[in-house]
Amino acid sequence: MYKLFWAKSMGSMTSEVLFEEIGVEYEKVAIDVENEENRTAEFLAVNPMGQLPALVLPDGTVLTESAAMVLHITDRHPEAKLAPPAGSPESARFQRWLVFMAVTIYTADQRLFYADRFTTDASGIDGIVASARADMDGYFAVLNDALDPGPYLLGETFSAVDVYLWMLAKWHPDEKQLFADNPRVAKLVDLVEARPAVAKVWAENRED
Ligand SMILES: N[C@@H](CCC(=O)N[C@@H](CS)C(=O)NCC(=O)O)C(=O)O
Known part of the structure; x- marks a missing residue:
C-alpha cells in the first residue's frame, strides 16, 4: 500500500486527491510540522530535506517532490486517465x-512563508516577501493565459x-485578489472543487 507522509494543507494534498480519484488504498502518516516532527532523524531518513510530502511506494521505494509524485501516480494508474498518454502533444503540455x-509558484510560496530561510540578513525579509508576492502574481497570470480556452x-x-x-491557489495569501x-x-x-475526491480531501485539510 502507498504510505503518504502528510500535514494539513501542505503539498501532500495533490497526491491525496489523485489517490481518491483513482480509488486506490493509501495510508496517511501525519507529521506535526509545528512540533518539528519533520526534523526528526526518523523522518529525515525518509526525506533529507525535512519536507512534506513524502511518499513510500508499495515496493518500499521512497518518492519526494510533489511533481514527481504526480508523474509517478498518473503513470502507475493509466486507467484513471489523470494524465495524457506518454509522448503525446498533450503529455508535453501536461509536463x-x-x-x-x-x-x-511552489518556490515562491516557500519564499513567502519561510522568508527567513532566504537571507542571512533579517532586515531583508520584507523585501523577500514582497518579491515573492510580485513573482507569484506574474506566474498566476501566465497560467491564466494558458487556460485560454480552458477550462482546464x-x-x-x-x-x-x-x-x-x-x-497552489488554495495557498495564495489573497484568494479574492487572485x-x-x-x-x-x-x-x-x-470546477476542481466540485469533484467529490477534491471536496473530501479539502474537508480533511482545511484549517478553519
Ligand atoms: N520541492 C518540494 C517542496 C516541499 C515543501 O516545500 N514542503 C513544505 C510544505 S508544502 C514543507 O514541508 N514545509 C515545512 C518545512 O520546510 O519546514 C515538493 O515539491 O514536494
Whole structure:
C-alpha cells in the first residue's frame, strides 16, 4: 500500500486527491510540522530535506517532490486517465505546466512563508516577501493565459495538473485578489472543487 507522509494543507494534498480519484488504498502518516516532527532523524531518513510530502511506494521505494509524485501516480494508474498518454502533444503540455508550477509558484510560496530561510540578513525579509508576492502574481497570470480556452490546462480534459494548480491557489495569501485578477484560474478552481475526491480531501485539510 502507498504510505503518504502528510500535514494539513501542505503539498501532500495533490497526491491525496489523485489517490481518491483513482480509488486506490493509501495510508496517511501525519507529521506535526509545528512540533518539528519533520526534523526528526526518523523522518529525515525518509526525506533529507525535512519536507512534506513524502511518499513510500508499495515496493518500499521512497518518492519526494510533489511533481514527481504526480508523474509517478498518473503513470502507475493509466486507467484513471489523470494524465495524457506518454509522448503525446498533450503529455508535453501536461509536463510543461506541472514543472512550471513546481519551480515557480511552489518556490515562491516557500519564499513567502519561510522568508527567513532566504537571507542571512533579517532586515531583508520584507523585501523577500514582497518579491515573492510580485513573482507569484506574474506566474498566476501566465497560467491564466494558458487556460485560454480552458477550462482546464489541457483544454476540455481534466487532469492531475489541474489538481496541482488548485492546491497552489488554495495557498495564495489573497484568494479574492487572485480570482479577481485571474478569472480563468477562478473558474478552474470552482470546477476542481466540485469533484467529490477534491471536496473530501479539502474537508480533511482545511484549517478553519
Ligand atoms: N520541492 C518540494 C517542496 C516541499 C515543501 O516545500 N514542503 C513544505 C510544505 S508544502 C514543507 O514541508 N514545509 C515545512 C518545512 O520546510 O519546514 C515538493 O515539491 O514536494
